[in-house]
Amino acid sequence: MIFPLCVLRYLLLVLMEAERAWSYAMQLKQEANTEPRKRFHLLARLRKAAKHSERLEKLCESHRVDAKTKLEAQAYTAYLTGMVEFELQEWKRAMEAFNKCKTIYEKLASAFTEEMAALYRQRVDEISPNIRYCAYNIGDQNAINDLMQMRLTGGGGGMMAEKLETLITQARTKQAATMSEVEWRGRSVPVKVDKARIFLLGLADNEAAIAQVRNPTPLLFV
Structure with missing residues (x-):
């Protein structure tokens, strides 16, 4: 569908406002790692981006807007809304x-x-780690395995990368607390150093993830 020029300009204006707020939020996200006080401004900008996206979605309800654009606007709003809730945990x-x-x-x-x-499937791949991360925090313990496989295959970039690393490290630390020995060449070898335990668990996890990639099974997303 060809939009009237005035309609197209207005839609683009609202979209640019949302993108500008989102871009600034991502900048604050990086700065908040060393300046925690900026987290408040980060959330404010994320909320602003989501509000602009809601406005865009509302405008796209017009009969002048085609079905594809309407759906894309709905997906955009859902994503930004999800990111606000994600940051709020x-x-x-x-x-x-x-x-x-x-x-x-x-x-x-x-x-x-x-x-x-292909572009839409790429967006699905980008969103999937967020879904599994949420599932893990809700109580799905199996989600950690999916997240580790996603990380190995390049998933979970951007905002998710740091969270994935933290989550995996925490999971390994918990496992290390109960790990007392490993099997090596048919013998049980005691492991007393925590860092060594975490390293060995990470090595085992990576080997398992590589095997999973070589012999994939379908991931069941919530």
Whole structure:
């Protein structure tokens, strides 16, 4: 559909406002690692980006806007809403928003050319680690295995990368607390140093993840 120029300009203006707020939020995200006080401003900017996206979605309800654009606006709003809830550690609400976004992109991927479908599937791949991270925090202990495999195959970039590393380190530290020995050449060898335990667990996890990549089984996303 060809939009009237005035409509297109207005939609782009609102989109640019959302993107500007999002971009600034990502900058604050990096700075908040060393300046915790900036987290308040980070959340404010994320909320502002989400509000702009809601406004964009509302504008796209016009009969002048085609179905594809409407769905993309809905997915955009769901994603930004999910990121706000994610930062607030409201895991259930965040997962619901991310799942909505993922579902929309999957529907779009099935309805258009392969070139367009590849872009939508890429968005699904980017969102999936967020969903599994939320699932883990809600109580799905199996999600940690999926997250480790995603990290090995390049998933969980951007904002998720640091969270994944922290989560995996925490999981290994808990495991290390109960690890007393390992099997080596048919013998039991005691492991008394915590760092050595964590290293060995990480090595075992990586070997298991590599084996999973070589012999993949479908991931079941919540």
